[in-house]
Amino acid sequence: MRTLIQNAKLYYDNKISKQDLLIEDGKFSQVKDSIEPNADSVINAEGKLVAPGLVDVHVHFREPGQTHKETIQTGTLASAHGGFTTVGAMPNVTPVPDDVEKFSKQVELNNSESLINTLQYAPVTLDEISTELSPIEDLAKLGAFAFSNDGHGIDIAQTMFTAMERIAAINSHLCAHVEDQSLFNHGVINRSKISTRLGLPAINQAAETSQLARDILLAKDTGVHYHVCHISTADSVQLVRLAKDAGINVTAEASPHHLILSDKNIQADDANFKMNPPLRTENDRLALVEGLKDGTIDMVATDHAPHAKDEKNKGFLKSAFGITGIETSFPLMYSNFVETGIISLEYLLDLMATKPADVFNLRNAGKIEIGRPADFTIIDLDSTYEIKEQDFLSKGVNSPFIGDEVNGLIEKTFVAGKCVYEKK
Ligand SMILES: NC(=O)N[C@@H](CC(=O)O)C(=O)O
Ligand SMILES: [Zn+2]
Ligand SMILES: [Zn+2]
Numbered sequence: 001m002r003t004l005i006q007n008a009k010l011y012y013d014n015k016i017s018k019q020d021l022l023i024e025d026g027k028f029s030q031v032k033d034s035i036e037p038n039a040d041s042v043i044n045a046e047g048k049l050v051a052p053g054l055v056d057v058h059v060h061f062r063e064p065g066q067t068h069k070e071t072i073q074t075g076t077l078a079s080a081h082g083g084f085t086t087v088g089a090m091p092n093v094t095p096v097p098d099d100v101e102k103f104s105k106q107v108e109l110n111n112s113e114s115l116i117n118t119l120q121y122a123p124v125t126l127d128e129i130s131t132e133l134s135p136i137e138d139l140a141k142l143g144a145f146a147f148s149n150d151g152h153g154i155d156i157a158q159t160m161f162t163a164m165e166r167i168a169a170i171n172s173h174l175c176a177h178v179e180d181q182s183l184f185n186h187g188v189i190n191r192s193k194i195s196t197r198l199g200l201p202a203i204n205q206a207a208e209t210s211q212l213a214r215d216i217l218l219a220k221d222t223g224v225h226y227h228v229c230h231i232s233t234a235d236s237v238q239l240v241r242l243a244k245d246a247g248i249n250v251t252a253e254a255s256p257h258h259l260i261l262s263d264k265n266i267q268a269d270d271a272n273f274k275m276n277p278p279l280r281t282e283n284d285r286l287a288l289v290e291g292l293k294d295g296t297i298d299m300v301a302t303d304h305a306p307h308a309k310d311e312k313n314k315g316f317l318k319s320a321f322g323i324t325g326i327e328t329s330f331p332l333m334y335s336n337f338v339e340t341g342i343i344s345l346e347y348l349l350d351l352m353a354t355k356p357a358d359v360f361n362l363r364n365a366g367k368i369e370i371g372r373p374a375d376f377t378i379i380d381l382d383s384t385y386e387i388k389e390q391d392f393l394s395k396g397v398n399s400p401f402i403g404d405e406v407n408g409l410i411e412k413t414f415v416a417g418k419c420v421y422e423k424k
Contacts, residue, residue, distance in 0.1 A: 001024070001025060001026075001040050001417065002022065002023070002024050002038070002039035002040050002041075003022070003023040003039055003040065003041045003042075003043070003374075003417060004020065004021070004022050004023075004035055004037055004038075004039035004041070004042045004043070005020065005021040005022075005023070005043050005045050005050055005378070006020050006035075006037070006042060006043065006044050006045060006046070007020070007044060007045055007046040007047075008020070008021060008045040008048060008049070008050035008378070009045075009047070009048065009049045009050065010031065010050045010368065011049070011050070011051045011052065011345075011346065011349050011368065012031050012368050013031075014346070015346065016049070016345065016346060018033075019031050019032065019033060020032055020033070020034055020035040021035075021050060021368070021376075022035050022039065023374040023414075023417045024417075025417070026373060026374055026416040026417035026418070027370075027371055027372060027373060027374055027416075027417065028368055028369060028370050028371065028372055028373075028374050028376075029370060029371075030370070031368070031370070043378070043412075045378055047380075047382070048378050048379060048380055048381075048411065049345075049378070049379040049380075049381050050368075050376055050377075050378055050379075051083070051349050051353065051368075051376060051377050051379060052349065052353045052354070052365075052366055052367050052368050052375065052376055052377075053083070053084065053085025053086060053116075053353065053365065053375030053376050053377055053413065053414070053415065054082065054083045054084040054085065054086075054329075054330060054352045054353050054377065055084065055085070055086045055087070055299075055352065055353050055356040055357050055362065055365050055366050056079070056082075056084050056086075056087045056088070056301055056302050056304070056326060056329070056352075056356070057087070057088040057145075057146075057175075057227075057253060057299065057301050057356050057360060058088060058090065058150070058175075058229060058230065058253060058255075058301035058302060058303050058304075059075065059079070059087045059088065059089055059090065059302060059303075059304040059326060060075075060089070060090050060092065060150075060303075060304060060305045060306065060322070061075035061076075061089050061093070061118070062075070062093060062306065063075075063093060063109065063113070064093055064094060064095070064106075064109070065093045065094025065095070066093070066094065068308050068395070069306045069307050069308055069311070069395060069396060070306040070394060070395045070396060071113065071395070072089075072109060072110055072113035072114055072118065073113050073114075073115070074393065074394055074395050075087075075089075075304070075306070075326075075394065076113070076114045076115040076116045076118060077115055077393045077394075077420075077421065078304075078324075078326050078327050078392065078393045078394035079115075079116050079304075079326050080115055080116055080413040080415070080420045080421035081326075081327050081393045081410060081413070081421050082302075082326040082327040082328070082329055082330060082410060083330050083377035083379060083410045083413055084116060084326060084329075084377075084413075085116045085117060085365070085375035085376070085377070085413060085414075085415050085420075086116065086117040086119065086357070086362060086365040086366075086375065087116065087117070087118055087119065087326075088119045088120075088121055088145050088146065088360070089110065089118050089119065089120055089121060090121050090148060090150040090151070091106075091120070091121045091122060091123045091128065091148065091150075092128060092150060092151045093106070096123050096126075096127050096128050097120065097122065097123070097139075098122070098123045098125075098126045098127060098128075098134045099134070099135060100135065100138050100139070100142065103120070103122060103139050103142050103144070104142055106120055107120055107142060107143060115415065115420045115421075116375075116413075116415050116420060117365070117375070117415065119143075119145035119362075120143070120144060120145055121144065121145055121146055121147065121148045121150070121175070122134060122136070122139035122140070122144035122145075122146075122147050122148075123147070123148070123149055124136075124147045124148065124149045124154060124159075124163045124167075124174065125149060125154070125159065125163070128149045128150075128151060128152050129149075129152055131156055131159045133159070133162060133163055133166065134147075136163070136166045136167060136170070136172075137166065137170055140170045140172050144172065145173075145360070146172060146173035146174070146175050146227070146360065147163070147167055147172060147173065147174050147175065148174070148175040148176070148177065148229065149176075149177060150175070150177040150229055151177060151276075152177060152179065153176075153177060153178055153179035153180055153181060153184075153207075153211055154176070155180065155181050155182075157214060157218065160214075160215060160218055161218050161221070161222065164218055164219060164221075164222035164224040164226070165222050165224070167224050167225075168222050168223050168224035168225075171225075172225075173224075173225045173226075173227055173360060174219075174224050174225065174226050174227065175227040175228075175229055176211075176212075176215055176226065176227070176228055176229060177229045177230070178207075178208050178209075178211040178212045178215065178228060178229075178236075179207050179208065179211065179276070179277075180206070180207045180208075180210055180211045181207075183203075183204040183206050183207035183210065184203055184204070184207045185201060185202065185203060185204060185207070186201055187200075187201045187202045187203030187204070187278070188200050188201055188202075188203070188274060188278075188316045188317060189201075189202055189203065189263065189266070189274070189278050189279075189316055190202065190203055190205070190263050190277075190278040190279060190280050190281065191203055191204050191205065192263055192280075192281050194263045194264065194266060195263075198266070198269070198316070200316050200317065201317075203276075203277070203278055205233045205235065205280070205284075208232060208233055208236055208277055209233055209235040209236050209239065212228060212236050212239050212240075213239055216239060216240075216243045216248060216250060219243070219248055219249060219250060220243075220246070220248045223249065224249065225249045225251070226248075226249060226250050226251075227250075227251045227252065227253070227359070228240060228250065228251070228252040228253070229253060229301070229303070230253065230254065230255050230258065230277055230301070230303050231252045231253065231254050231258075231288065231291075231297060232254075232258045232277040232278070232280050232284065232288070233277075233280050233284045233287075234280075234283055234284045234286075234287030234288075236252075237252075237287045237288060237290070237291035237296055237297070238287070240252045240291070240296050240297075241291070241294075241296045244296065251298045251299075251359050252291075252296065252297050252298055252299075253297065253298065253299045253300065253301035253356075254288050254291070254292060254297045254299075254300060254301075255300070255301060255302055255303045255325065256300060256302065256325060256328070256329050256332045256333055256336075257275065257279065257323060257325065257400065257401075258277070258279065258280070258284075258285065258288055259285065259288050259289060259292065259300075259333075259336070259337075260285075260332060260336050260401075261273070261279050261285070261400060262279055262280060262281055262282040262284065262285040263278070263279045263280060263281060264281075264282055265279065265400070266279065269315040269316055270315075270400070271312045271313070271314065271315060271316055271319030271320075271398075272312060272323060272398050272399060272400040272402075273316075273400045274312075274316050274319055274320075274321055274322075275303070275305065275321050275322050275323050276321040276322065289337075289342065292337075292343070292351065293342070293343060297351075298351075298355050298356075298359055299351050299352070299355045299356040299359065300329065300333060300348075300351045300352050301356070302325035302326050302329045303322070303323075303325060304324060304325045304326040304394070304396075305321070305322025305323055305324065305325070305396070305398075306322075306324045306394050306395055306396020306398065307319075307320045307322060307324075307396055307398050308395070308396075309397070309398075312398040322398070323396075323398050323399055323400060324392065324394050324396035324397060324398050324399050325399070326394065327391075327392055327393065327394060328387055328399060328401050328406070329352070330352065330379070330408050330410065331385075331387075331406035331407065331408035331409065331410075332401060332404070332406060333348055333351075333352065334348060334381065334406070334407060334408035335404075335405075335406040335407050335408060339407060345381075353365070353366045353367070354366045354367055373415075373416040373417070374414055374416060374417040375414065375415050375416065376413075376414050377410055377412065377413045377414070378410075378411045378412045378413075379408055379409065379410055379411065380408075380409045380411050381407055381408055382407060383407065383409045384405055384406070384407050385405070385406065385407075385409055386403065386404070386405050386406075387399065387401050387402050387403065387404050387405075387406060388402065389402055409423065410423070411423045
């Protein structure tokens with residue numbers, strides 16, 4: 001089977017240029033100025049961007065346990081709709097895959113239900129909340145993508161230290177949701193003059209930063225690859241910058257919502273603006289953007305957290321934390337940061353594909369390279385459209401970006417040469 005993509009604006013070999021791309025038997029096989037149209041299918045991509053399939057190391061698919069919010073099928077279809085071909089699925093499903101049997105079952109389920117490449121996180125501790133470590137080495141052997149208790153901080157330093165030592169010994173990755181429970185304060189919104197004005201229980205910034213500072217020192221001691229999930233404050237960016245300068249093996253991701261919104265965007269008691277960590281101040285947002293530009297933040301990750309409507313329509317106090325994000329990530333990042341001249345398109349593709357693949361040693365993802373599985377996406381950068389609830393393929397429509405006008409429409413997404421999403 002041969003598929004030829006003609007006249008594409010192709011991101012290949014670190015630059016975007018007009019090229020033809022041939023896919024044979026599911027793999028990238030040729031890139032040239034012009035390739036003979038001798039193929040089973042020929043796609044004229046004149047004027048369209050052809051990019052490596054995007055990589056998101058932080059999603060929540062809710063299966064098993066909460067399939068009313070999302071299933072692996074709807075989550076991976078939504079991912080393909082967003083241009084993503086590889087994702088890391090967090091382990092806060094029910095049951096948490098914290099032993100060999102549950103983890104094997106989860107991987108089987110992912111493999112049978114996914115339209116794209118779904119990589120599975122293993123929890124650091126049993127049930128994500130215990131202080132007893134999961135069977136880390138066994139879960140790594142079964143293909144754990146990395147280890148995370150996402151949704152919960154690891155409060156006890158000794159638990160974190162021992163986990164880091166064991167994860168370092170097997171060259172895996174510890175991805176931390178940094179949250180000191182005692183400072184989190186049952187809050188629902190960032191602590192600032194906005195929380196005071198709205199009279200809502202507030203989350204101290206130090207809930208994130210104090211645990212991050214501790215973890216960086218533990219990472220220095222253990223040598224583990226320590227990755228910060230959804231970094232959200234100016235002080236966190238500065239801590240990661242200092243850690244990197246000191247040669248500590250720390251990386252960080254930021255979400256589109258923390259890069260685009262701040263708590264000043266919260267105009268009403270609308271839980272589509274409620275997530276953990278919360279939207280911070282404008283000053284924090286600007287520091288995140290600086291961190292993105294100077295490489296302190298290594299990648300964009302969505303923290304795609306779908307919830308049902310009746311779990312998000314109860315205002316800030318009673319609704320669940322989290323927003324859907326995988327379908328809007330590229331168009332939002334493109335419209336807010338590339339079209340405005342803040343970063344280049346090539347750099348955005350690095351942040352959303354090449355760098356996450358490199359940081360997590362995913363050898364078959366993040367780049368168009370001859371011989372690799374043909375995971376790619378075709379994007380119409382110029383057509384402007386409105387983000388609408390009815391266009392989401394995820395079960396979650398809990399987005400603060402509904403109504404925004406964006407550019408960067410995903411037209412088709414391919415995994416191993418097979419089209420898994422096509423715009424209607
Ligand atoms: N981000 C969120 O607000 N919620 C996530 C958990 C998490 O990422 O911490 C969820 O699973 O819903
Ligand atoms: Zn989290
Ligand atoms: Zn998460």
